[in-house]
Amino acid sequence: MCDNLHSACSDLLAEEFRHAPSRRTRHGRIDLMGAVPKHKVSKRRQGFRAAHQYIDVPPLTTCRTCGQKHRTHYVCPHCGHYRGRLVLDMEKKKRQRRPEA
Ligand SMILES: [Zn+2]
Numbered sequence: 001m002c003d004n005l006h007s008a009c010s011d012l013l014a015e016e017f018r019h020a021p022s023r024r025t026r027h028g029r030i031d032l033m034g035a036v037p038k039h040k041v042s043k044r045r046q047g048f049r050a051a052h053q054y055i056d057v058p059p060l061t062t063c064r065t066c067g068q069k070h071r072t073h074y075v076c077p078h079c080g081h082y083r084g085r086l087v088l089d090m091e092k093k094k095r096q097r098r099p100e101a
Pocket of ligand 1 (some may be wrong): 063064067079080081
């Protein structure tokens, strides 16, 4: 095998690097390089992409029974009330979580 990457030599190379990521160029040679970006990503473009990378904070409201903060349209995890009505027995929940206590 020579270093000039002839089509035949490149086939030998392909056999040798069977498991490496490779592709055949339009000249029939084996390219062992992976995907390479064609252009530099400018600071401005990085900023455009980064504009969507943030953590969503769920909307919070104050429980009208216990006054603690909880998610809107969710049962209050502190007292088990929803819109002032008891829907969850929190004492029972606590007992279920720790049966030995
Ligand atoms: Zn509450």
